[in-house]
Amino acid sequence: MSIIADLSQLVSDAFQELGLDRGFGAVATSRRPDLAHFQCNGAMAAAKQARRAPRQIAEEVVAILRAHPEFDVVEVAGPGFINIKLTEPALAARADEMRLDERLGCERSAAPERVVIDFGGPNVAKAMHVGHLRSSVVGDCLQRLFRFVGDEVVSDIHMGDWGLPMGMLIVELERRRPDLPYFDAELSGPYPEEPPVSVDDLAEMYPKAAALAKEDETEREKARLATAQLQEGRPGYRALWQHFMNESMKAMKADFGALGVHFDWWLGEAAVNDAIAPLLASLEAKGALELSQGAQVITVVEEGDNKEMPPLIVVKSDGGVTYGTTDLATIVDRVARVDPHHILYVVDKRQHLHFEQVFRAARRCELSGRAQLEHIAFGTVNGADGKPFKTREGGVMKLGDLIARATEQANLRLEEGALAKDVDQEIHDEIARKVGLAALKFADLANDRESDYVFNLEKFTRFEGKTGPYLLYATVRIKSIFRKAAERGFEAGTVSGPLSDAERKLILVNFLISSAVQRAHAERRPHLLCDFAYDLAQAFSRFYNNCPILAEEDPAIRASRLALAGLTLAQFELVLGILGIETPERM
């Protein structure tokens, strides 16, 4: 158990002994390091509830806690803060205990849950771009985090593979190659095994088809018709669709592989096509469908709404279905497959209204079982102009190119700093790749997921400031110390006093890991882990500068500092691992 949880329990016991709610016993590290290591603010809240003087309650709690052997100082301050200072041996012993625990004091969930994470995946034929970075990186961090905490996670890329874009591509290809057998309605196969288009062809065709459909009503109509026929199962279109899928998935696998992101399911909208008709029948049977302006909709207005809430369109007036329909069918499918406690949708915040409609419809029609549906919304990645850095006709920044640029920039930085010298080219390239990816991922994760941020590769790849490379640098420095320690035959001992300020501060930051993990998990917010990692790096750098390790002559102090460095390294590896950031051995 973490020390914060331990202390919280202790203080909660004291509140309980006084006949007060245990919840008031929550302990955190002190906001006034000059006064204490830890603090509890519960006495003031308890005073409000019990209608008593806060200082008096605090005094009573302190009286109970005072006997504890680990405590050096327990006192009341200000309006009713309870300040706690541990004795130095206790502080050191706690650090040592954490070092020996493979989870570094991070509790496993007491009630593990089954969680589906939907990455709101890329659309087939559209090349992955910067916009896909966030769902990939944030979603991946969440799946690692949830697994670490003990939940059972099923991640689904959930490709956009079944809507109007498919119809547009079919029409576009027919325009170019009317001779292909897929377009002969009389024919039902067999069709060639060789794909008629490559993924690059698709990426080139899509924007043209989209532009055409946008400006020309009859083209749009043709695309709609083709989409409907595809969904109804026209063999030639299905065969063509399969080719599109195969080609696109090859490219996606390359991109996600480069990012180090993996999925349990490679499903998409098409996967529930056969479930649409039964779903509609059951909705009809439940009386949930209404006819509105020629479309069948589900009303999702709820009592107490203070805003307009448009209905969810389930069947369009032309008979086609929408992504709202496939989202509902997908919920049913997931409940049937794994009966999750939660389904998390890691999707752009601009789709908030859509998810609110879908979630309401799912609840109203009792489709979601026990699952709590959550939109894990994220902000946009903007260019220097503050506008989304998105796929538009013209300047498309493909994800693959982006990673290449990050690697290139990382290379430049390594040269600037004369780092990663005297290693084989292969190893050098590997270091640059890891530094570039760390820069990209950390920059993305360090921003609160709901805020937008400006994409600035030059800034992200810096080794100074709050960046991925800075964290890697701190980690690599510790690894370097251990290599040298091994050469000289030095080994880590137990963390023990006397402790300098820098050591004490480093230990206190180390204690925060469990809270950071818990909060990041509870709030689904990776940036809390980034904040922690950065605080740790700063505390370590300070320790590193003030406390010589290998040059220390006292063997006990040297062994203790080595142990503390080892603990810190383990923390970096744990947290960076959850963030999905790989660390090189040297750089």
Added chain:
RNA sequence: GCGGUUGUAGCUCAGUGGAUAGAGCACCAGCCUCCGGAGCUGGGUGUCGCAGGUUCGACUCCUGCCAGCCGCGCCA
């Protein structure tokens, strides 16, 4: 128009109703006989958008207003 969201240091942003609102960047000054100086140590700025309210206590909760961004039935 309705709804959502944001407004905190020169810039980019943190900030679980609690103590003296914090980081990074930028700027200035120190620190290399010492484990990797892309580091560390100091230096200082804030009408927390504005006005009310709740509270022992508000950047945090509530109401109104102002400004920006986003969304609002048959695209996904």
